[in-house]
Amino acid sequence: MNLKRIDFYYFSGTGNTFLVVKKMQETFKKNGIDVNMHRIENSDPEKVNLNNMIGLGFPVAELSTYEFVWEFINSLSQSEGTEIFMVDTLGGISGGVVGHMREIVKKKGYVPIGAKEIIMPVNIFYIQDEEINKGKVEKGLIEAEEYAADIINGKAEWGKIPVISDALYYTSLLGLKITETRLNQKLLYLAADKGKCNKCGTCAKLCPIANIKMGEDGYPENLMHCQYCLRCTSFCPKDAIPCKINYNGKTYRAVKANKLLI
Ligand SMILES: Cc1cc2nc3c(=O)[nH]c(=O)nc-3n(C[C@H](O)[C@H](O)[C@H](O)COP(=O)(O)O)c2cc1C
Numbered sequence: 001m002n003l004k005r006i007d008f009y010y011f012s013g014t015g016n017t018f019l020v021v022k023k024m025q026e027t028f029k030k031n032g033i034d035v036n037m038h039r040i041e042n043s044d045p046e047k048v049n050l051n052n053m054i055g056l057g058f059p060v061a062e063l064s065t066y067e068f069v070w071e072f073i074n075s076l077s078q079s080e081g082t083e084i085f086m087v088d089t090l091g092g093i094s095g096g097v098v099g100h101m102r103e104i105v106k107k108k109g110y111v112p113i114g115a116k117e118i119i120m121p122v123n124i125f126y127i128q129d130e131e132i133n134k135g136k137v138e139k140g141l142i143e144a145e146e147y148a149a150d151i152i153n154g155k156a157e158w159g160k161i162p163v164i165s166d167a168l169y170y171t172s173l174l175g176l177k178i179t180e181t182r183l184n185q186k187l188l189y190l191a192a193d194k195g196k197c198n199k200c201g202t203c204a205k206l207c208p209i210a211n212i213k214m215g216e217d218g219y220p221e222n223l224m225h226c227q228y229c230l231r232c233t234s235f236c237p238k239d240a241i242p243c244k245i246n247y248n249g250k251t252y253r254a255v256k257a258n259k260l261l262i
């Protein structure tokens with residue numbers, strides 16, 4: 001394969017996907033391949049360079065992925081044979097994302113060359129202790145390196161996924177719809193604890209979908225269309241945004257905020 005350049009579009013809420021795509025970038029670079037990294041939340045899908053191979057990286061959410069990631073994929077320009085690969089990170093079960101995404105990119109004229117799901121620490125509900133998570137990250141990064149090597153050597157695959165996967169995709173759509181409802185937004189409301197918040201505005205800058213606005217009193221306001229990527233709660237420097245459904249109020253982050261922001 002005469003692979004020279006990759007445009008890698010990714011989103012990471014709490015840093016797991018960021019570590020994986022960085023490891024893949026490192027492996028590509030070692031093999032003489034240029035990689036342009038792009039944040040999905042800052043990118044225009046209609047402006048992707050169709051002359052380069054495209055990479056997609058994102059976390060699994062609700063057996064699928066976030067609505068704004070789907071919007072990006074659905075809005076990619078039509079292509080005439082651009083090669084494309086995907087990688088997602090997850091706590092354990094996905095099901096609904098790989099097969100459906102393959103169909104979308106194929107219909108748009110891309111050539112799907114590789115899909116890989118990499119287990120990393122769970123960043124919601126039951127947050128495990130640091131030692132267990134460290135082991136998962138180490139294993140995940142080895143898989144990321146191997147996957148990048150497979151892409152370079154033409155050994156990666158994005159095969160057809162059984163019908164059950166499509167059924168899971170439609171189940172996950174229901175989950176994503178429930179997430180959007182006002183009742184759910186109220187139940188899982190991520191709000192700043194004013195006793196801890198220093199009004200720095202980091203959460204508003206980090207939110208990929210502009211769901212946080214700094215209010216006139218200087219504190220962040222939740223605009224009630226959260227998709228629960230957990231970035232704000234994870235990277236608040238004052239730990240001022242508790243995630244109510246996390247075990248014992250624990251918060252997960254795979255990297256420091258300044259690393260994710262570079
Ligand atoms: C709202 C939400 C839903 C999630 N749903 C799933 C899921 O359905 N299956 C799964 O295996 N992991 C799930 N996870 C865990 C994440 O996919 C996993 O921790 C991922 O590596 C996080 O990546 P990030 O740090 O790049 O955001 C979910 C996490 C969140 C925040």
Ligand code: SF4
Pocket residue numbers: 192193196197198199200201202203204219220235236237238239240241
């Ligand atoms: S990141 Fe934390 S401390 Fe900064 S404004 Fe948001 S809630 Fe407050």
Ligand code: SF4
Pocket residue numbers: 190206207208209210211212225226227228229230231232233
């Ligand atoms: S408000 Fe927080 S959890 Fe919700 S989408 Fe924005 S950064 Fe993610």
